[in-house]
Amino acid sequence: MDEKPPTIVLSEQQKRSRRARSIAIALALGALVILFYVVTLVKGPGVLNRPL
Amino acid sequence: MSLLVSEGAEFTAGSVVSAGHEPSIASVGDYVALMKPRVMSLVVFTALVGLVIAPGHMHPVIAFTALLCIAVGAGAAGALNMWYDADIDAVMTRTSNRPIPQRRIAPGEALAFGIVLAGFSVGTLGLLVSWLAAGLLAFTVFFYIVVYTAWLKRSTPQNIVIGGAAGAFPPMIGWAAATGGISLEPWLLFLIIFFWTPPHFWALSLTRTEDYARARIPMLPVVAGGTETRRQILLYSITLVPVGLAPWLFGYADAVYGITALVAGLFMVAFAWRVRNEREGARADRAAHHLFAFSILYLFVLFAVLLVEGVLGGFGG
Numbered sequence: 001m002d003e004k005p006p007t008i009v010l011s012e013q014q015k016r017s018r019r020a021r022s023i024a025i026a027l028a029l030g031a032l033v034i035l036f037y038v039v040t041l042v043k044g045p046g047v048l049n050r051p052l
Numbered sequence: 053m054s055l056l057v058s059e060g061a062e063f064t065a066g067s068v069v070s071a072g073h074e075p076s077i078a079s080v081g082d083y084v085a086l087m088k089p090r091v092m093s094l095v096v097f098t099a100l101v102g103l104v105i106a107p108g109h110m111h112p113v114i115a116f117t118a119l120l121c122i123a124v125g126a127g128a129a130g131a132l133n134m135w136y137d138a139d140i141d142a143v144m145t146r147t148s149n150r151p152i153p154q155r156r157i158a159p160g161e162a163l164a165f166g167i168v169l170a171g172f173s174v175g176t177l178g179l180l181v182s183w184l185a186a187g188l189l190a191f192t193v194f195f196y197i198v199v200y201t202a203w204l205k206r207s208t209p210q211n212i213v214i215g216g217a218a219g220a221f222p223p224m225i226g227w228a229a230a231t232g233g234i235s236l237e238p239w240l241l242f243l244i245i246f247f248w249t250p251p252h253f254w255a256l257s258l259t260r261t262e263d264y265a266r267a268r269i270p271m272l273p274v275v276a277g278g279t280e281t282r283r284q285i286l287l288y289s290i291t292l293v294p295v296g297l298a299p300w301l302f303g304y305a306d307a308v309y310g311i312t313a314l315v316a317g318l319f320m321v322a323f324a325w326r327v328r329n330e331r332e333g334a335r336a337d338r339a340a341h342h343l344f345a346f347s348i349l350y351l352f353v354l355f356a357v358l359l360v361e362g363v364l365g366g367f368g369g
Contacts, residue, residue: 014075024080032172035117039180042113 076161082151086134086162087127087169094351095126095222098245101355102226102238105304105362110230114181118229121177122222124169125189129196129218131166135159136201140267146260177229185229192221209272216249217242223355240298241358247295248351250288251324254281255344258327259337278336282328285343289324293317296354309357316350323347 010018099122103115110118134141134152138159141147151157157165170193178186200215208214220242227238257264257271258281264271273281294301296317300310323343330339 008075010075013077017077017079018075020080021076021078021083024083032176035120035176036180038113039117042111043180 076156076158078151078157078161082156083165085151086131086157086165088130088133089127091130091219092123092126095219096123097352098241098355099222099226099229101359101362102223102241103230104226104359105237106227106230108231115230118177118181118185118226121173121181121186122189122225122229125173125177125193126222128166128169128173129193131162131169132193132197133201135162135166136197137205138162140269143267144260144263146263181229182232184232184234185225188221188225188228192218192225195221205269207270209270209275211270212253213250216246216253219249220245236302237299237304240295240302240304241355243295243298244292244354245351247288247292248347251285251292251320252344252347252351254285255327255340255347257281258340259344278331282331286321286324286328289320292320296350299358305358305361309354309361312357313354316353319346320350 096119100119103110103118134150137147138150138152141150142153147153152159152162170190174186174190174193177189196215196218200211200218204211204215223241223245224234224238227241228234254272258273258278261271261273261278265274272284293314296313297310299305300307300313320343323339323346326339327336327343330336
């Protein structure tokens with residue numbers, strides 16, 4: 001009854017590459033937040049009023 | 053010992069027949085490679101030219117945002133192309149070391165990566181810059197993946213002629229991002245890239261005929277033979293001369309551009325003429341390589357002159 005389900009044990013290489021990918025995703029998301037912030041400042045309050 | 057992602061995966065066009073469940077060892081570099089950075093750089097450069105020569109002023113942050121979105125959109129198209137073409141890439145020498153055939157990235161991961169990037173790039177471009185530019189970017193990704201990659205590439209020797217339109221859109225997207233509209237000038241840039249693409253790609257494919265035949269891709273040299281391909285290369289190169297001159301003929305660019313386009317166009321024809329006449333052995337391969345290399349220089353020089361004129365305020369009279 002207490003038997004645990006089999007788990008995946010990551011190798012060192014898998015851990016390193018996963019960490020690098022996680023950092024890259026975090027940086028990309030951070031850059032996106034900064035981009036939206038800066039563009040909002042540049043465009044001012046009319047940021048949602050754009051001609052097609 | 054390293055564990056490979058998706059060990060035992062087999063590729064068919066746009067799908068995975070079977071895939072294992074090994075955790076990924078894909079590096080950040082593998083995902084960058086998935087975005088075809090060299091193609092991206094050409095896309096960004098031509099889009100930048102479209103953006104700079106457009107009339108009016110654009111805030112540098114908005115211009116940077118537009119170029120970033122176009123670059124990421126191009127990367128998304130590259131990733132989706134590699135996902136769909138993994139079966140072809142695996143058997144071609146030139147592409148066999150890409151991340152999916154090397155099994156460092158699973159096809160499903162590449163598909164998800166491409167869709168997410170495409171969604172973010174189009175959405176961000178629309179929200180922050182222009183919905184017309186975003187629509188054009190979305191259409192370009194659609195055209196490259198659905199029309200070119202999934203349909204034309206495997207079915208007709210005219211694949212890169214029609215599919216070349218996908219590579220010709222970026223200056224138009226740049227123009228649309230800057231102006232919110234489209235006029236004749238970006239169409240002229242579109243035509244330059246459109247007529248430049250066949251001699252550029254066919255010069256490359258002349259030296260990779262066996263590769264394309266092995267992958268069962270109906271490139272012109274495989275289907276119609278080297279002689280017909282060389283004739284078509286020359287015809288397109290001759291057509292490219294007046295098309296390259298068009299921005300000057302229509303009065304949008306000054307004489308420096310006109311002279312540059314004329315000289316570069318004549319060189320392009322001269323290289324194509326050499327390809328037509330050198331048909332056997334190493335000399336034929338060398339002639340095709342020279343045309344391929346010069347074609348890149350041709351496009352770069354023409355757009356660089358337009359860029360300089362745009363920066364100096366010369367374009368558009």
